[in-house]
Amino acid sequence: MATEIEKAIVTNIQGYSIHDGPGIRTVVFLKGCPLRCVWCANPENLDARVQIGFNRRLCKGCGRCAAACRYGAIVPGDAYRVDQVNCTACGECVARCFYDALVRYGAERTSEEVFEEVRKDKLFYDASGGGVTVSGGEPMARPEFVFELFSRCREDGISTCAETCGYAPRAALERVLPVTDLFLFDLKVMDPELHKKHTGCDNAPILDNARFLAEKGASILFRQPLVPGYTDSEENIRRMAEFILSLGGGYAIELMPFHRAGAPKYAALNLPYEAEHLTPLTEAQIARARDTYLDCGVRCIVSK
Ligand code: SF4
Ligand code: SF4
Known part of the structure; x- marks a missing residue:
């Protein structure tokens, strides 16, 4: 009996990205996320439906x-x-x-269709040390799809990278781990109550999953959305640094400064945009956050 090829709802396949993993990458955005972060820049990927x-x-x-x-x-x-x-x-x-x-x-696509599309830019990946990144939404909500796509990429010598909010069943991470070269793992807020307030979910499973990946020796680049008044307090940053150091492995963190690029999509979907009132951080505020990580002994880069 032929096995069925996995499908997922894909909102975008974005080529020539230099922001989501090393080199030039194609980013595949999947629909559906368990978190509801106040500052989310991709509200079209929250609901799992088209x-x-x-x-x-x-x-x-x-x-x-x-x-x-x-x-x-x-x-x-x-x-x-x-x-x-x-x-x-x-x-x-x-x-x-x-x-x-x-x-x-969103449109339903098979892993094979997506692979055929992403492989067209293999020359760029080879020349730049890039590859394919799955993002969302939360790609770990579709582990079989990611497994199939990444397995095909690996067979073709294309590097694989998964961006995750970490709120995922352990089994999903176990499934994709063997075919994933790098995890871009989001950490947002260390205080459990504040995490729940700002994202709608507990952070305990997220931190557990980070520990699990670290124990398995996965390559991880942590990422923190730096959102004024929500994630950028010195206390939060120091606690985050402490957690990253506790994992061993010399992991780094990338700061993702808040922007309002998602605002028109909230309006298009008739969704409330709670971050409407926020203004982007200044260069000095971003530098202060970076320096706090460095002061704690965690390598820190700022996303452009
Ligand atoms: S709003 Fe548009 S997409 Fe939705 S059911 Fe009506 S015709 Fe179809
Ligand atoms: S009412 Fe507006 S959205 Fe609807 S068909 Fe006319 S221009 Fe398009």
């Missing part, structure tokens, strides 16, 4: 989308919006809009 977003700025109010929808999911008002509960993501409305005001977030 979704339709609505760009108010481009809409001319012609009503063609509402007329095409059989589910009553285009709601008129002072501006049209998509009712995410009743929408089946059939895509009829997207096809009817002349003005590109509707966008479909």
Whole structure:
């Protein structure tokens, strides 16, 4: 009996990335994340389902989308919006809009289809020490898909990198570990109560999974979203450094300064954006965070 090829909902396959692992990489974004971080820059990847977003700025109010929808999911008002509960993501409305005001977030792809696409840039990977990164969303929610994709990459000599929030079943990490060259492992907040408040989830399983990967000798680059008022306190940074040092292995951390690039996507999906009021950190504030890590003895780099 032929085994079925794994599928996942993919929102984007982004080539020529230099921010998500070494060298030039192609980043595959998967949909669905167990965390709800206040500052998330990719809200289109939170829900595991395909979704339709609505760009108010481009809409001319012609009503063609509402007329095409059989589910009553285009709601008129002072501006049209998509009712995410009743929408089946059939895509009829997207096809009817002349003005590109509707966008479909996500499409089901097999691991083989994704592999065929990412391998096209192998020359760039070879020349730069790059490869393929899975991101999201949370790729460990689709471990079989990642395993198949990475196994194919490995057979083809393409390096593999998985970005994870760490909130994943242990079995998922065990599955992908043998085919993953590098984990980009997010750490956000050390205080358990604050972590739950800002992300909606406990941090205990995340820290346990970090310990597990370290014990297994995995290559890990920790990453911290540096968010003013949420993750950037000196106390949080010192506790984070202490945790990283406790793992041994000389792991480094990369700071990911907060930005507001995700704001239009919150509006498109009619989602509240709790980080609306935040302003990006200054160079001096970022340098202070970096220096605190260095002072604690943890190698620290700042993402560009
Ligand atoms: S079809 Fe496009 S332009 Fe017309 S109302 Fe719908 S979203 Fe707006
Ligand atoms: S994707 Fe389909 S169900 Fe959803 S709003 Fe558009 S036409 Fe309606």
